[in-house]
Structure formats: structure tokens, C-alpha cells
Amino acid sequence: MFISILASVFISVPESGVEGSGVEESKVQSRKLTAQSKSRRVKGPEARGRVFYDLLQPLNLGRDNLNHFPLLFVVCEHTRTFVSSFLKKRQIGRTELEVNEVGYGAMHLSIDREKRPSDVESIALIQRAVDELGVDFIDTADAYCINEEEKGHNERLIARALQGERRGRVVIATKGGHKRPKGRWERNGRPEYLRAACEASLKALEADHIDLYQFHAPDPNVPVEESIGTLVDLQREGKIRHIGISNFSLAMLKHIMADAEIVSVQNRYSVMDRREQDEIVDFCEQQEITYIPWNPVGGRGNAPEIGQMFGALGEIGTAHGVAPHTIALAWLLGRSPIMLPIPGTRKFDHLAENMKAPDIELTSDEIERLNSIG
Numbered sequence: 001m002f003i004s005i006l007a008s009v010f011i012s013v014p015e016s017g018v019e020g021s022g023v024e025e026s027k028v029q030s031r032k033l034t035a036q037s038k039s040r041r042v043k044g045p046e047a048r049g050r051v052f053y054d055l056l057q058p059l060n061l062g063r064d065n066l067n068h069f070p071l072l073f074v075v076c077e078h079t080r081t082f083v084s085s086f087l088k089k090r091q092i093g094r095t096e097l098e099v100n101e102v103g104y105g106a107m108h109l110s111i112d113r114e115k116r117p118s119d120v121e122s123i124a125l126i127q128r129a130v131d132e133l134g135v136d137f138i139d140t141a142d143a144y145c146i147n148e149e150e151k152g153h154n155e156r157l158i159a160r161a162l163q164g165e166r167r168g169r170v171v172i173a174t175k176g177g178h179k180r181p182k183g184r185w186e187r188n189g190r191p192e193y194l195r196a197a198c199e200a201s202l203k204a205l206e207a208d209h210i211d212l213y214q215f216h217a218p219d220p221n222v223p224v225e226e227s228i229g230t231l232v233d234l235q236r237e238g239k240i241r242h243i244g245i246s247n248f249s250l251a252m253l254k255h256i257m258a259d260a261e262i263v264s265v266q267n268r269y270s271v272m273d274r275r276e277q278d279e280i281v282d283f284c285e286q287q288e289i290t291y292i293p294w295n296p297v298g299g300r301g302n303a304p305e306i307g308q309m310f311g312a313l314g315e316i317g318t319a320h321g322v323a324p325h326t327i328a329l330a331w332l333l334g335r336s337p338i339m340l341p342i343p344g345t346r347k348f349d350h351l352a353e354n355m356k357a358p359d360i361e362l363t364s365d366e367i368e369r370l371n372s373i374g
């Protein structure tokens with residue numbers, strides 16, 4: 001009853017401004033959008049979905065206690081699923097995986113012993129992200145930990161947080177190819193190392209397969225074909241569903257595309273720091289490869305100050321009533337339809353702020369201003 005009332009509210013509102021009507025059609029449309037047209041953000045059922053998400057927040061409070069009220073629990077679950085279906089989605093590569101436009105990078109829950117939250121706090125944050133904000137894409141790595149002995153810390157947190165039905169609502173992307181001796185970051189792309197790393201990630205994630213396994217960084221001491229070849233073997237064995245790469249140059253990406261179907265590239269990129277990445281983004285767009293920018297809101301060092309460091313971000317944020325970080329993310333989403341940012345944070349409020357980015361409609365003047373800061 002409650003669901004059908006909600007459904008009638010959505011159905012009765014005209015679809016003005018939405019590109020394409022049916023789900024299939026809008027999927028095709030979104031893949032065809034140019035960076036320019038995509039930057040004119042659509043308003044429509046997705047935006048209404050977010051409004052409902054906000055209205056539904058009280059239903060999420062004390063969600064675990066709802067287990068004592070089965071009927072209310074069922075209503076909340078169905079409502080949440082229904083509302084989620086109205087949030088805008090992006091396809092990962094040409095795969096069957098479709099996720100919300102902004103994901104979550106979980107690295108900061110693990111890599112700094114002094115600053116990271118307790119495991120209990122981290123697990124609660126992940127659960128609230130999924131339940132209250134509809135986060136359905138989480139980026140992690142075996143190397144998100146403080147040293148080699150703690151390998152898989154971040155993956156284990158995610159597995160614990162998503163135990164039960166939450167697991168089915170989230171695509172998890174992990175990575176292998178980095179060691180952490182005494183907290184240092186050391187590359188290792190040897191086949192036997194990558195195979196063992198993947199097996200360890202499966203164990204840490206309590207999974208029988210990994211949705212998206214990314215080679216963390218090319219190892220200068222190992223031919224890249226050997227590293228990627230191992231991932232292809234793991235894919236054939238069903239342990240990896242899809243292969244992504246990280247910290248690759250365009251030449252290296254082109255080189256290994258003959259050996260494997262690469263569905264995503266994770267490199268450093270933001271409106272403030274575009275370096276030589278623009279041409280990789282353009283290439284990924286042509287090839288329908290998802291681009292996952294790390295450091296999307298400036299990284300640990302710069303994030304607290306980006307509004308001051310880049311006046312345009314602060315001013316445009318004020319005009320839209322959001323943080324400069326949200327504007328940085330909105331710019332990324334408008335930059336290309338293959339962009340899937342994964343801002344990292346230890347704070348729920350920051351995460352909630354970041355998840356507003358898909359609803360920000362930047363004007364062409366604002367985009368032009370932002371284009372000039374990187």
C-alpha cells in the first residue's frame with residue numbers, strides 16, 4: 001500500500017528534462033552522451049528519488065532495531081530498493097555492473113594508524129553509507145592497511161560491514177600488486193604474487209569471486225603482459241569477474257588491451273589536477289572503459305583547503321549551497337559519462353555531502369570557469 005502510494009507519486013510527475021524514457025533507452029542514451037551534453041545535468045526521477053531518500057532518513061534510523069518490527073522492516077526494505085532504482089546509474093565498462101554515479105573509496109579507514117577510526121566506527125560508517133545514502137560501489141585494496149602483517153584490513157572491514165543482505169547491494173572493487181613492508185608501498189606484479197594476493201583478497205572479502213579486480217600499479221621489474229595474463233587466468237577460473245588497471249599510462253593501457261578486456265582505469269584525476277590524464281579520459285570514453293579518478297576532491301593533503309586554494313570551487317559551491325568538494329565531484333561527472341569518482345572519507349557528513357554531486361546542475365559558465373583551474 002505504502003509502496004503503491006509512493007509509486008503513484010513518481011508516475012504522476014511529468015518526465016520533463018529526462019533524457020529517454022524507458023530504462024533500456026536511457027541506458028543507451030547515457031552511453032551516447034557527450035561530455036558536453038552530460039554536463040547539463042538531468043533532473044527527473046533521479047532527483048525525486050534523492051528527495052525521497054532524504055524524506056526516508058527517519059526510517060533508516062535505528063535500522064537494526066527494526067528487526068523487532070518485521071512488517072515495518074519489510075516496508076522500509078522495499079521502499080529503499082524502490083527509491084534506489086530512481087538514482088542515476090553508471091555502467092562499469094561494458095559489463096553487467098551498474099552503480100550509482102558516486103562511489104566510496106574506503107582507504108582512509110585503514111592506512112593511518114593514528115587517524116583511522118576504530119573498526120566498530122568504520123563498520124558503522126560503511127553500513128550507514130549503504131543504508132542511508134545508497135552507496136553501492138566501494139573501492140578497496142589488499143594494501144589498505146598499515147603494514148604487511150595487517151594486509152587485507154580494509155577488505156575485512158568491508159566484509160564485516162556488509163554481512164547479510166547488504167552484500168547483494170554493493171559492487172566491491174579491490175586491487176592487488178602492492179606490498180606494505182614496514183608501511184612502505186612496494187610494487188609486485190609477479191604472477192605468483194598476484195595469484196596469492198587475489199586468493200587472500202577472496203578470503204578477506206569472504207567471497208567466492210571478486211566483482212572488479214584491479215592491478216594496483218605496473219611493476220617495472222615484471223613485463224606487464226605477465227601480470228595481466230595472471231589476472232586473465234584468474235578470470236577464466238571464475239575468481240575475478242572483471243579486470244581493471246590502475247596507475248597506467250595511455251601507451252601501457254593500449255598495449256595490454258590486446259591481452260585482456262579492461263573494464264576500468266583508476267588513475268589520479270580531478271578538476272584541480274588533470275596533468276596528462278585528459279587524453280586517457282578521452283580514450284576511455286571512446287572505448288567505453290570506466291575511468292575511476294582517485295584523489296577526486298584533492299586528496300588528504302589538499303582536501304581541507306580546496307575552497308580557499310581554488311576560489312572558483314568555493315564560490316560556485318556557495319552559489320549551489322554545497323561544499324567545494326561536491327562541486328569538484330559534479331565537474332567530474334559532467335566531464336565524461338564514463339567517470340566514476342570514489343571520494344574517500346572517514347566522516348559520514350562528508351560522505352553525505354559528496355553524494356549530493358549527481359544532483360548539482362553546473363551552468364556552462366561555471367563549467368568554463370572550472371575548466372581553467374586544473
Ligand SMILES: NC(=O)c1ccc[n+]([C@@H]2O[C@H](COP(=O)([O-])OP(=O)(O)OC[C@H]3O[C@@H](n4cnc5c(N)ncnc54)[C@H](OP(=O)(O)O)[C@@H]3O)[C@@H](O)[C@H]2O)c1
Pocket residue numbers: 104105106107108139140216246247266267293294295296297298299300301303304323325326342343344345346347349350351353354
Ligand atoms: N589506485 C591508487 O593508486 C589509489 C591511490 C589513492 C587513493 N585511491 C582510492 O581512491 C580513493 C579516493 O582518493 P583519496 O581518498 O586519496 O582522495 P580524495 O577522495 O580526493 O580525498 C580524501 C580526503 O578528502 C577529505 N574529504 C572527502 N570528502 C570531503 C568533504 N566533503 N569535505 C571535506 N573533506 C572531505 C577526507 O577527509 P575526511 O576523512 O576528514 O573526510 C580525506 O582526507 C581512496 O579512498 C582509495 O579508495 C587509489
